[in-house]
Amino acid sequence: MYDILIKNGTVIDGTGSPGKILDVAVEKSKIVEVAASITGQALQTIDAKNKFVTPGFIDIQNHSDSYWTLFDQPEQKSFLSQGITSIIIGNCGASLAPLLNQESIKTIQKWHNLSGINLNWASMPEFLQMLKAKSFGVNVGTLVGHSTLTRGLLGDQIRKLTLDEVKILDKTLRDALDAGALGLSMGLVYAHEVNSSLPELRAITANLKPANKYLSVHLRSEGSQILDSIDEVIDLASFHQIPIKISHLKIRNKNNWHLFDQVVSKLEIAYHQGVKISFDVYPYDTSWSVLYTYLPKWAYEGGRSHILEAIAGDMSRRKILDYLRDQNQDFKNLIVSDAWGNSNFVGKTIGQIAENQNVSIENAVLNIISAAKAQVMVFDHNLSAEQVELFCASPLSMIATDGAGYLGKSSVLAHPRNFGAMPRFLKMVREKKMLKWESAIKKLTMEPASLLRISDRGVIAKNNKADIAIFDPQTVTDKADYVNTELLSEGIDAVLVNGKMAYKNKQIFSLNGQVIKR
Numbered sequence: 001m002y003d004i005l006i007k008n009g010t011v012i013d014g015t016g017s018p019g020k021i022l023d024v025a026v027e028k029s030k031i032v033e034v035a036a037s038i039t040g041q042a043l044q045t046i047d048a049k050n051k052f053v054t055p056g057f058i059d060i061q062n063h064s065d066s067y068w069t070l071f072d073q074p075e076q077k078s079f080l081s082q083g084i085t086s087i088i089i090g091n092c093g094a095s096l097a098p099l100l101n102q103e104s105i106k107t108i109q110k111w112h113n114l115s116g117i118n119l120n121w122a123s124m125p126e127f128l129q130m131l132k133a134k135s136f137g138v139n140v141g142t143l144v145g146h147s148t149l150t151r152g153l154l155g156d157q158i159r160k161l162t163l164d165e166v167k168i169l170d171k172t173l174r175d176a177l178d179a180g181a182l183g184l185s186m187g188l189v190y191a192h193e194v195n196s197s198l199p200e201l202r203a204i205t206a207n208l209k210p211a212n213k214y215l216s217v218h219l220r221s222e223g224s225q226i227l228d229s230i231d232e233v234i235d236l237a238s239f240h241q242i243p244i245k246i247s248h249l250k251i252r253n254k255n256n257w258h259l260f261d262q263v264v265s266k267l268e269i270a271y272h273q274g275v276k277i278s279f280d281v282y283p284y285d286t287s288w289s290v291l292y293t294y295l296p297k298w299a300y301e302g303g304r305s306h307i308l309e310a311i312a313g314d315m316s317r318r319k320i321l322d323y324l325r326d327q328n329q330d331f332k333n334l335i336v337s338d339a340w341g342n343s344n345f346v347g348k349t350i351g352q353i354a355e356n357q358n359v360s361i362e363n364a365v366l367n368i369i370s371a372a373k374a375q376v377m378v379f380d381h382n383l384s385a386e387q388v389e390l391f392c393a394s395p396l397s398m399i400a401t402d403g404a405g406y407l408g409k410s411s412v413l414a415h416p417r418n419f420g421a422m423p424r425f426l427k428m429v430r431e432k433k434m435l436k437w438e439s440a441i442k443k444l445t446m447e448p449a450s451l452l453r454i455s456d457r458g459v460i461a462k463n464n465k466a467d468i469a470i471f472d473p474q475t476v477t478d479k480a481d482y483v484n485t486e487l488l489s490e491g492i493d494a495v496l497v498n499g500k501m502a503y504k505n506k507q508i509f510s511l512n513g514q515v516i517k518r
């Protein structure tokens with residue numbers, strides 16, 4: 001007797017092979033049979049006629065940890081409802097482990113306020129054990145954040161690491177990788193990494209090679225300096241011959257869009273020279289950014305207290321204002337999506353806030369950052385829709401949310417990609433026909449599984465974990481937008497996680513996620 005039998009669906013197995021009409025039988029946590037006609041009895045039979053049956057999607061670029069929603073909304077409904085069954089956290093330089101000391105965790109402060117948070121772990125094994133003891137809607141694996149490591153040693157100081165500290169860093173990273181962390185992440189734009197030099201980055205990256213694990217990098221620049229930033233990661237990938245994935249690749253601001261062809265050709269040339277480079281992308285033309293990263297580097301290196309001091313000082317404030325005025329940046333139309341302790345800003349444009357405060361746009365930017373203690377997120381409609389689509393279609397891309405999982409009842413204004421990234425991509429594939437379905441599905445399943453080097457997920461095959469998404473290719477679509485950010489997508493019929501029904505008819509049925517480690 002099977003637990004679940006999925007009949008008559010078009011199985012797109014994730015490998016890139018075209019879909020075939022097949023049945024899929026599930027027993028306990030695994031797929032036990034994939035065949036043309038399975039006749040055995042099952043406790044539950046699902047008729048998937050005219051539906052696609054695919055591996056559950058693996059969200060390779062995820063922030064449920066740094067936004068803390070993994071713990072306060074463990075159902076991760078906004079992901080299950082997109083067909084996502086696994087999330088990889090610890091991205092953009094910030095992870096929740098290993099914590100060298102109390103300072104380390106502060107790397108997530110730019111996204112989430114830490115007051116009232118109780119940490120009962122420090123090392124990676126302790127963190128993974130803690131995750132294992134909890135119940136989540138999706139499977140969870142983590143990277144080690146480079147900022148998390150360095151911040152534990154440097155606190156808010158702006159200086160290079162000493163040789164002894166480098167040794168501590170290397171050992172801490174290696175121990176975490178040995179314990180099952182899936183790789184290392186960098187957030188080179190952020191306060192505690194913006195000063196890191198190429199030799200430093202090469203040195204820490206060396207630890208990935210023996211562990212056969214990958215590096216995920218939030219580029220130093222996604223704007224005017226993006227070409228240099230891409231050279232930097234290509235250097236890191238080729239120097240140690242390790243796989244590198246660029247996080248949420250995009251070209252910010254209209255005046256930089258002309259760099260698109262050069263960005264693509266750099267990546268393609270590197271790839272054809274044997275550099276293991278890939279990137280992930282979210283299918284939206286509006287980014288979701290930490291507001292302080294729009295300030296000059298000198299004003300935010302060293303972290304929050306430095307930012308607030310720089311804004312408060314007469315001279316330094318004037319220098320920042322000059323800098324902001326010189327930027328070719330449409331600050332007026334940025335929409336504040338989150339401002340710690342200042343919900344009155346949320347949903348307003350910076351232009352509206354400036355008008356209310358009767359100050360210049362640039363002054364409003366600084367007032368908001370200062371009022372919310374530097375914890376401010378904004379929506380920035382700064383990407384080219386056409387380029388986003390081309391990135392989605394690229395053979396080097398995977399699709400990811402770069403988001404956090406929500407239950408759908410929160411008061412925050414979060415980016416719609418948290419609820420709609422995968423269905424929006426699938427709708428794009430249906431309408432624009434820029435990819436075959438099988439190639440599109442591979443980007444959500446086997447591609448990320450291969451980067452993680454996990455062999456039992458990401459493909460529908462006998463003996464693999466039964467992480468499965470069933471959806472209607474004719475109707476699948478996202479619904480969430482920048483006003484109604486928490487609308488569930490349509491067309492995702494059912495989602496299985498480790499052999500159990502996790503999501504069906506827009507309801508959560510089980511929290512059956514496991515910890516993914518290697």
Ligand SMILES: [Zn+2]
Binds near residue numbers: 187
């Ligand atoms: Zn990032």
